[in-house]
Amino acid sequence: MQVLVEAPQHSGLTGPLDYLADQALPPGTLVRVPLGRRTVTGLVWDAPTADADAWAADQLKPVAEVLPDLPPLPPTWRQLVRFASAYYQRSLGEIAMMVLPPELRQLDAVQWGRRFKRLTKSLAQPPAATDAPEVLPDLTPEQQTVLDALAPSLAPGDAEPAPTTYLLWGSTGSGKTEVYLRQADRALQAGRQVLLMVPEINLTPQLEARVAARFAGRNIVSLHSGLTPAQRLRNWMLAHLGLADIVLGTRLAVFTPLPRLGLVVVDEEHDPSYKQQDGARYSARDLAVYRGQLEKVPVLLGSATPSLETWFNALPQAEGGAGRYQRLTMPSRVGQGAMPRVRRLDLSREPKPRPGQEAPPLAQALLDAIAERVARGEQSLVLLNRRGYAPVLQCSDCGWKSECPQCSAWRVFHKVDRTLRCHHCGLTDRVPRACPNCGNLDIHPLGRGTEKLEEQLAAALPDARVGRIDADVTKLKGALEDRLASVHAGEVDILVGTQMVAKGHDFRRITLVAAVNPDAALFASDFRAAERQFALLLQAAGRAGRDASVAQGSEMWVQTWHPDHPLYAALARYDYEFFAQQQLKERQMAGLPPYAHLAMLRAEGKTQEAAQGFLVEAAQLVEALAAELGGILLYPPVPTAVQRVANIERAQMLIEAESRPALQRLLARATDDWLALAHQHRPRGLVRWAVDVDPLAI
Incomplete structure (x- = not known):
């Protein structure tokens, strides 16, 4: 019978393996089978093929055991796995095993039997009923x-x-x-x-x-x-x-x-x-x-x-x-609550800071508006989608910056624990007492993260209670729930947060939302940047004025150097339909999704030459096929936006197709060739490679 086992992409085992069994097992049954020197969990995939008798018994290993009492996984589930495997160009066994609970994949038949008995006892207990059903709200x-x-x-x-x-x-x-x-x-x-x-x-x-x-x-x-x-x-x-x-x-x-x-x-x-x-x-x-x-x-x-x-x-x-x-x-x-009024604050008209002085975190008009909300007992949300105290530390003498030695990125300064932390590879060091290059004691932070913004707002508005929610303060179990509870209870006047607090939360007391640094995404190279930014800002605006009793006075402030940008103009009208229409026109003219279909071939190597060398040869292998299928464009390989992560160089090659079926045919026929090519390139420094179908970013 055919059994799927967990096999990573580089193994070359893309389909089920053949095993012998002393009984007929329906497809979808979980079994334990020998694989090399190990015994692993596998999934009976399809019924035996017509030529199964052609295999000699001594050529196949037998199924070791069947996990008892576990109903077979249904045909529709197996078809979903089959589709995901084919569409995203991953092996069947990798997808099927990846989506099962990790503990289920590690238990043998005896261990599973004991676990199933315990599960059965707990499953037999019905959920607690209530005598007071929830009163349904009236529908609009x-x-x-x-x-x-x-x-x-x-x-x-x-x-x-x-x-x-x-x-x-x-x-x-x-x-x-x-x-x-x-x-x-x-x-x-x-x-x-x-x-x-x-x-x-x-x-x-x-x-x-x-x-x-x-x-x-x-x-x-x-x-x-x-x-x-x-x-x-x-x-x-x-x-x-x-x-x-x-x-x-x-x-x-x-x-x-x-x-x-x-x-x-x-x-x-x-x-x-x-x-x-x-x-x-x-x-x-x-x-x-x-x-x-x-x-x-x-x-x-x-x-x-x-x-x-x-x-x-x-x-x-x-x-x-x-x-x-x-x-x-x-x-x-x-x-009938109104969406907050959007106010665009033109930073070019704000007073310039003196030489050597840092610009204030918020314009004075915005600070005054927040102070007014605090005085009225209302809450404000200040959105800055950058955690840490500052994106980089710099020496004022020699220009040294806190570059990560393992990545082509800066290490972020976190003041709470006095560390420099790379958000890509996780490398963390204590902040040096002096510049590592010249010994200068004057090393200072550049830029602003949520940690610094919280500190600056507390200093500018000493009577306000300032809180912060980002990935740094919500690591521990229950920390996020505790911080959200304090906001809902009115124990926070000003909430500083990243995108974590911009969506899905029902803050009844927030009447003002401010976006501190939204311009970064306006001119990004990624074609989805504007779409993501508009969604983030509109979702953030939706946190204000959710209580109809105060909704009429709610506001969304946007601090920007480009107040006339079409994105902010559409946001001011909450006109998503117009924004989407304009974006679709641009996408159609540029031949981008949804009018074209993309895949990204990514490679990582010990050197940039190794990564790009694999991609160049991978493109050569499919040039003739792309021409045969028609409507497919292979772009030259380029380094990724963050070129080096954890001392591994990264590169990518974009594949664009007018037709989704043509793209899928090319990928399906090319994957085996690319796999063989990868084995040839491993001695040359290739570390790993992958196909990303419908990539989110390029």
């Missing part, structure tokens, strides 16, 4: 209209099946979550399971609490990397056995086997966190759409700022779109 007319449009998607037996993919385009605070919960309730009432996906772990606890309150008495499980291996295995088993009613998870949850799946929700579908950035570089959002089509269940993509690919797919063909999705809109906020 827009919410009701959307739910009416979604109702046919769950009705069985229709002669014409309803569209399976919907874009719920609703402004921040419009009540998209309530729509998710009402539609989930419909699926649960029909005896189905619900998969609810969120982009980041830090958004999970807040939504989990709301889901738990709404569906008390139902089995609700979470699946994300913050769980212990035992918790993840238990929750996965609940889902696989059909005992979990709602699965709430991050991108890996898209592969959860759900025998009664009835609805898939992808919240904040535009978020780049849905795209895996290492290993198998899959997009959980795109796989969710495929899974909905495969299992014939509705998929609900929600966002206030949809990705341009999703927006294009939801545009009718008459308006130049693909017309693949049905668009549902909710432009108004719940309670």
